[in-house]
Amino acid sequence: MSSIFPDILSRIDAASRILVISHDRPDGDAIGSSLALGLMLKKLGKDVEVMNQDPVPESLAFLPKTETILSPGEMIDADLVFSVDAAGRDRIGKAVWDCVPEKAFLINIDHHVSNTEFADLNCVDSKAPATGQILFQLAEAGGWELDPGIAELLYAAISTDTGSFRYPSTTSETMRIGGELLRAGVSAGRVNQMLYENYPRRRVEALRILLQDLRFDFDGKCASVQLPLSVTEELSLGLGDTEGVIDVIRAIDSVIIAVFFEELPGGRIRVSSRSKDPHYSVGEICAHFGGGGHTLAAGARLAGPLDDAVARFLDRIRSTFESN
Ligand SMILES: [Mn+2]
Structure with a gap:
């Protein structure tokens, strides 16, 4: 992994205008990593823009410089482009790619095991719990100086992808960082409070509604909830408002696999899944439906209607339990 760092550092040396992009519906790792990298590159004297197809979730807006993230608009004049925390080209969104000049050199820094290595230079460490961890290591390799703002962004990136330094992917290296x-x-107190104890009331209202229809299958080993579009509209739920639901149901003692089904505008169904046992890989289940992610956390998008998607996904979970 770190063997690629010198190549990345020399590409940065040679570049003057840099664009940093990440996946759509950005989470803490996407926002934290892309802004931290952007700020570190600026400190090196580079001209840097950070772009995302979707707005920053309200829950992450407290992080430094989130207001500087561009929405796709005009073509960006960049000679070097970083994609961070995105497993594939399609995760970034066409509107963003339309702003990326074809001549620019593309570097992909990510930790998804499903990464398609789509760039000119790929730095993919599937053992890293967050892209923020790889970026910290890159910063160390480059001898870059951190400031409190950059450090907070990297901390938020790692914390949100490790469930606050709790998931099995958390290593001694993660704790060192x-x-x-x-x-x-x-x-730590302030950032954790902002990340985990600062929910808008509608997020908890959504949780109350979703838990009314909490469903258990396979002797309680699978728990799932469904969010129809009508509820999203009724409660005016935004990006990030439903993020914590899956953590609540995966915390149930009997549960090995937790699933959240969300009906999207247009009728497709977004599936988020978590596993507590590496023998039951949600990454493999999601890959079957054209999605991807990690062994213990993965996602996919299925054709609707909602009931139908739920049935097909649960059927796949059944086979996973039966074959183990
Ligand atoms: Mn990530």
Whole structure:
């Protein structure tokens, strides 16, 4: 992994205008990683823009410089482009690609095991729990100086992808980096409060409605909830409002696989899934439906209607339980 860092560093040296992009519906790792990289490159004297197809979720807007993230508009004059935390080209969105000049050199930094290595240079570490961790290591390799803002972005990136340094992907290296980020000026109490104890009321209202129809299958080993578009509209739910639902149901003692089904405008069904046991890979289940992710956290998009998608996905989970 770190063997690719010198190549990346020399590409940065040679570049003057850099664009940083990430996946659509950005999460904490996407926002934290793309802004942290953008700010670190700026400190090196580069001209940098950060772009995302979708707006910053309200829950992450407290992070430094989120207001500087561009929405797709005009073509960006860049000679180097970084894609961070995106498993494939299609995860970034066509509107963003329309702003990326074809001549630009593309570097892909990511931690998804399903990464398609779509760039000119690919730095993919599927053991890393977050792209933010790889970026911290890159910063160390480059001898880059962090400031409290950059450190907070990297901390948020790693914290949100590890369930606050709790998931099995959390290693001693992750904890070391967490410590370094605190040393660089992050206030753990404040960031954690902003990330995990600052929900809008509608997020908890959504949880109340979703849990009314909490469903258990396969002797309680699978728990799932469904969010019809009508509820999304009724509660004016935005990006990020339903993110915590799956963590609540995966915390049930009997549950090995937790699934969240969300009906999207247009009728497709977005599926988020989590596993607590590497023998039951939700990454493989999602890959069957053209999605991807990690062994313990993965997603896919299925054709609707909702009932039908639920039935097909649960059927696949049944086979996973039966074949193990
Ligand atoms: Mn990530």
